[in-house]
Amino acid sequence: MIRINENYRKLASSYLFSEIAKRVAAFQAGHPDRSVIRLGIGDVTRPLTPSVVKAFREAVDEMGRPETFKGYGPDLGYDFLRQAIAEVDFRSRGAEVAADEIFISDGSKCDTGAIQELFAQDLRIAIPDPVYPVYVDTNVMAGRTGPFREGRYAGLIYLDCTEDNGFVPDPPRTRVDLVYLCFPNNPTGAAITRAQLGAWVEYARQSRALILYDAAYESYIRDPSLPHSIYEVPGAREAAIEFRSFSKTAGFTGTRCAYTVVPKGCVAWDAEGGAHALHGLWARRMATRFNGVSYPVQRAAAAVYTPEGQHEARGLSDYYLGNANVIRERLAGLGWSVTGGDNSPYLWVRTGTDSWKFFDTLLDRANVVCTPGSGFGRCGEGYVRISAFNDRAKVEDAMDRFAAADAELKSLADG
């Protein structure tokens, strides 16, 4: 008899974004005449930029000619891309990362979800709350948690991210073995300072823990004092793996390319106390389970590192940050408490009421889609995430509609 992985039965509920899609579809079915503006899911709207499209197209042409055709590429990625990444994303910022420490993949969701395969079953895992659901759910699927009760899985150590700590958690007093951090943060939009990140690296080194650092939104940082990479912090090469993606940086959500940095100095220990380089383990895992990102996509990604490509990518993040600024100014002007949106495409709005109730009212009255904060964890209750990924005109329109529904939205808090 074929049986299921029982851990899947522990998963709390349907994936957050499927629930949102369901509610939006139900609303549209009931109100076919209304146009809904989506500031919910974190997907980009601007097209690939000209130099990326040009490189993509030329690489497709290469694949169509016998003399330039390519079959399977190198498991870990083409050297032209790994070299460009090491130079532009790291060495130019004074972070020491070598090309052969970079593993090209088809997405940071896959990588942040798969990395836990390398580690023991009985780890003490620290996870921020609220959080990108992938980190939690993949550990649930792997059987590293107990059941879900009152919004949390037994066995995980949750790091509360609240207004009191500016949505940046301090290292816990208890010892943990594995820590997930994401900055600039999805969903809160908070950024971490160099000193705060330094404290985490120090903590990890002291306790021989590993930090999994998701920097998917690094290109939205504008404050020059903020670190873009964890490797800008001394000592991080022994204590952290970093995840980066072209999705939000260069509009690759539908094109698929990302990378993971596993420095050679990063180790984890076996039951006998022997140290193992994670670089070798991840290389083995990738070689076994993955056959690489397509050649044209890697060429397209490499074009992001040319001077024109860098300029164009900056234009994309500038555009979305411009949207974020519109959202922040308008909502703050109406008296809402809003954070994020300055070094991040996400804004975190205090609702004063149940997240889903606010979501439903905003959808029903303003026909605007946001993301309920409670979907990201218990500490997200009472907040919604508003995404700046949309066209400027739609963002302006959404804010007009928000303003028109403002009294009703505020009355939710009183009622």
Ligand SMILES: *Cc1c(COP(=O)(O)O)cnc(C)c1O
């Ligand atoms: C969008 C996003 C990613 C990128 O995922 P891809 O699979 O590379 O598209 C990674 N981490 C977080 C927190 C994200 O929001």
